[in-house]
Amino acid sequence: MKIQEVARRAQVSTATVSRTINNPSMVDPQTAKRVWKAIEDLGYYPNTQARSLVSGRSRILGLIVSDITNPFFPELIKGFEDVATQNGYDILVSSTNYDPARMALCVRRMLERKVEGVAIMTSEMAKQLVDQLAHRKVPMVFLDVGTPGKRISNLVVDYAMGVNEAVDHLLALGHRRIGFISGPLKLKSARIRRSAFLRSLGAYGIDGEKRLVEEGDHTVDGGLQAMARVLESQNPPTALLASNDLTALGAMRAVRRAGLSVPGDVSIVGFDDIRLAEFTEPPLTTVRLSRTELAERAFHALLLDVDELHTARVRAEYVIETHLVIRETTCPARVRRGPQTARPTAAPVS
Numbered sequence: 001m002k003i004q005e006v007a008r009r010a011q012v013s014t015a016t017v018s019r020t021i022n023n024p025s026m027v028d029p030q031t032a033k034r035v036w037k038a039i040e041d042l043g044y045y046p047n048t049q050a051r052s053l054v055s056g057r058s059r060i061l062g063l064i065v066s067d068i069t070n071p072f073f074p075e076l077i078k079g080f081e082d083v084a085t086q087n088g089y090d091i092l093v094s095s096t097n098y099d100p101a102r103m104a105l106c107v108r109r110m111l112e113r114k115v116e117g118v119a120i121m122t123s124e125m126a127k128q129l130v131d132q133l134a135h136r137k138v139p140m141v142f143l144d145v146g147t148p149g150k151r152i153s154n155l156v157v158d159y160a161m162g163v164n165e166a167v168d169h170l171l172a173l174g175h176r177r178i179g180f181i182s183g184p185l186k187l188k189s190a191r192i193r194r195s196a197f198l199r200s201l202g203a204y205g206i207d208g209e210k211r212l213v214e215e216g217d218h219t220v221d222g223g224l225q226a227m228a229r230v231l232e233s234q235n236p237p238t239a240l241l242a243s244n245d246l247t248a249l250g251a252m253r254a255v256r257r258a259g260l261s262v263p264g265d266v267s268i269v270g271f272d273d274i275r276l277a278e279f280t281e282p283p284l285t286t287v288r289l290s291r292t293e294l295a296e297r298a299f300h301a302l303l304l305d306v307d308e309l310h311t312a313r314v315r316a317e318y319v320i321e322t323h324l325v326i327r328e329t330t331c332p333a334r335v336r337r338g339p340q341t342a343r344p345t346a347a348p349v350s
Contacts, residue, residue, distance in 0.1 A: 003018065003044070005042060006035065009042060010031075010034045010035045017035055020036065058113065058116055060090045060092055060113055061084055061115055061117050061118070062092045062106075063077060063080050063094070063118070064093075064095075064096060064106050065077065066122040066123065067097060067218075068097075070244075072289075073095070075274065075275060075291040076291040077093055079292045080119065080295040080299060083295055083296050083300075084299060087303065092109070092115060096122055100126060110133070111132065116302075118139070118141075118302075119141050119302060120143065120145075120146070122143065123145060123187040125142065130152075139151040139153075140302075142154045142155065143157070143294070144188055148317055151305050153302075153304075153305070153318065154316075154318070155298060156318065156320065157289060157319075157320045158319055158320065158321050158322055159322060160196040160200070162288070162289070162323055163196040163200050163241070165287070165324035166271075166285075167201065167204070170239045170241075173239075173267065174332050175238050175267060177237040178201065178212070178238075178239045179241070180194065180212065180243075181215075181223060181226040181230070182214070182216060183243040183244060184215065184217050184218065190243055193243045216242075216243065216247045220247075220250040220253070222246075222247060222250060223246060223250025224257075226247070227240070227251035228257075228258075231254065231255070236266075238265075239330070239333070240266060240267070240269070242268065244270065245271065245274045245276070245277050248270030248271070248277075248286065249270075251268055252268055255268070262282065263329050267285075267329060269286060269324075270284050270286035270287070270329075272287070273288035277325075282328035283327035284327055284329050285325065285326050285327045285328070285329045286325055288322060289320065
């Protein structure tokens, strides 16, 4: 189907059809209505590449994530795609797998496709790559690692808010030995979560002993291995906060392999609240970091820059809150009675 057939059916010029599709405000409403009816009747689909050549705009936004196998990121991608589609944009998705060389290829791919903006939802981004995008005047929005500037916005996750809520919850249940498994400390977000945990304990006068803090890698296997090390300590914790939900799932498996139970012997709290978290057994208590909010904030930050591209004013930081979601992997700490430890009689908190 060609645009000429639509023009003949609507009894207008091909230029009018093009204006109706690309800039409807310049077309008489009655004429536009006739054109759209012809488009619908004929099943016409505009050639997006041709439209890009005419308008000079690709209407494509880039989205770069770290690990497509981590359920957090597909959920983020879905949210970003949903809001982009609602606003007439396509998205180009790339995953870096935490590989700097692959990140460079992702940026090159974005530039080749002439994206109008890039949401960089990773914890790593080399300065030279940022400079490449900035040189092409491509607006960017970062997750935690950006510095607001010319066509650059940053989403700042308030990790401390959710971590504090998690620690408050565990302390209220009587836990005093609380462990933590971080993500890989080369990632800024992992370091921030670890620091937030130690500060939260410190605010209650609880010393964050080194043997209660282990480094993981944000995977299930990493969580399992780190938790196994935690359980081997002389006086293991009665509760544990994980840097993400995959780590928490691995920790739950390690507890079961050790012949213990969650939450009876060890209460566990995750972070992110991926969709899977509410379907684990038992359902995972976790800190919610809304992917929908992240996606919408990232998109609208880019859209602001795209619409005001030539103003080049300094952009803002947008704070994303985190909150505890209590399910069934936490319960009151076991009460010590002499050398023995009794199991709790209270039902799990839900």
